[in-house]
Every structure is written in C-alpha cells, then in structure tokens.
Amino acid sequence: MGKESIATSFADSLAAIRSKLPETLQNPQVGIICGSGLSGLVGSFRETVIIKYEDIPGFSTSTVLGHRSELAFGLLGDGLGVPVVAMLGRFHCYEGHSLPSVVYPVRLMAKLGIKDLIITNAAGSLNPSIPVGTIVVIQDHLALPNLTGMNPLLGLKTSPNLPRFLPLSDAYSPALRRLAFLAAHKLQLPDEALAEGTYAWVSGPTYETPAEGRFLRTIGADVVGMSTVPEVVTGREEGLNVMVLSLVTNFVVIPESYRSIREEVHSELAGKKITPPEVQVVSHEEVLSIGKEKADVMRRLVECVVSTI
C-alpha cells in the first residue's frame, strides 16, 4: 500500500471506530493485545463496546483458534476506570498476513491516542528454570526475522514524523515492568508466578525442532513465540511505552541426547532390544489449555497494572 492509501485507510478505520464509541471511550489511554486464548480480559471491562475486525476498513481478520477478531473498548480497573482498547486476537505472518497488516492495529491504536501498550502472548519455555504456567515479563528480544529482512519498519515511513532509525535498547519500559511486579505483589501471587526473560520471535507456524530450540537457548532466549515483536517495534516507533507478558504454555522439546537409530539397529542385530524413549510433541491444543487455566491470573495482572499506570 502506498503512503496516501495507508493514510486514507487509517482515516476510514478511525471514522468507523469513532462512530460506534460513546464520549467516555473516544480517547483510550492504554492498548492491550491479547495472545492465544487470553481474550477473557474483556470480561473485566465496563461500558464495553465490541467492534468486529470485519467492520473496520483496513483491518484483517485472524484465522487462528483462540483469537476472536474483535476490538473491545471499555473502562478497566478501580474507581472510574481507565479507558482502554483491546485486540481480542491478533494477526500473525504465518497466517499469510503481510507485516504492514500485522502492525496496522498498533498504528491505529496510537492514532486513537493510547500512550501505553500491553502485549500478551503464549510462548514456549527454553529455560528449565521457567516452568509452564509462569508469566514472563519480557526484558528484551531476539528477532532473527528482523535481522534478516522481515522487519516491520522496512520500506517507506508511514508518516514523516516517525524516526528512520529506531533504537531498541530501551524497547521494554522499565516503569511498566516495575508495575507488573508490584501488581503481582498486590495480588499476592507467589514469587515464582512472574519471571523475567528474553523473547525470541520466529515466524512459525512450525514449532521448533530440538536443534532449533537448543540454538535459541544458546543465543540467549528464555521463551519463544510467533508474534509480538513486530507489534513491539511498531509501538516503539509510534512512541508508545511497551510491556510484554508471555504466558509459558509448554516447554520447547530439547532432549539431552538424540535417540540413536544406529545403536538400536546394532543392538537388535546383536539380539538385545532397546525400548525407544517416548517422543514429546507440542500442540496448539496444549497451548490453549494452559491459556485457559491461567487466563484469570493474566486478566487480574493486566487489570491491576492498568489501574496503577
């Protein structure tokens, strides 16, 4: 899409959205992107207005189970509540969406006036000390696609006011990360409920081979997932404060050693039968099931952070 048609598209999207919102929700302060199976957060909204993605010009729709394709506006948190906008479902490159489409909603939320962006996702753990069920407050990322030509900021700038070269050494807001740990304390979550770590972005839709998992761990990633980084990069370009909460839904399968078919065959030929180890595999059903189990903790945490922003 050229610069002019992107601008027209944003104007059309904004007009369609604003026409459906009451005065109290016209200026959301916080944007939230809900990861796989984590859209239950909307249950805590008051004065909720839901707009289907298909009714917003310029928007795509999500094709992934656990993503609802709806934009939710409402008031969240104690007292009068903070006006927020939440994406109940996101777009991933592996669905066939282009990077500009994946990050379109982030740019739109920035144009709606949000200052802070809270992103959640489901991720696999590469770190033995970060078990399934932990929420990881992301402190940094490793994005091989960004480094190798799949960067959401490649190409013409969508506005002359945006920086051409964006520093990312401060991508994950320390102030918001502090609020996450303070919120966990306020909610009396056990210490181990929240960890800190580095997120690796891969395109998906395949889960990692054992060698890929080992590689990502070796280069410093704690969790891995198929989303989020394009949203973070674009959010930073738009001048937003960004925080990412990754729910660990599974361990990435990294066996200590490989099953040796060579040894099995040689043993069999020598009259000794070796019982092969069970092969573990990850599934999206498992990801959604842990998401369902932990959705409430994520909901309370995000609500508490929003109340204290």
Ligand SMILES: O=P(O)(O)O[C@@H]1C[C@H](O)[C@@H](CO)O1
């Ligand atoms: O949208 P998120 O990042 O939460 O979803 C994760 C990554 C894949 O889309 C999916 C794999 O199970 O879950």
Ligand SMILES: Nc1nc2[nH]cnc2c(=O)[nH]1
């Ligand atoms: N790439 C990747 N994405 C995930 N999303 C949830 N679990 C995983 C995982 O193990 N690997």
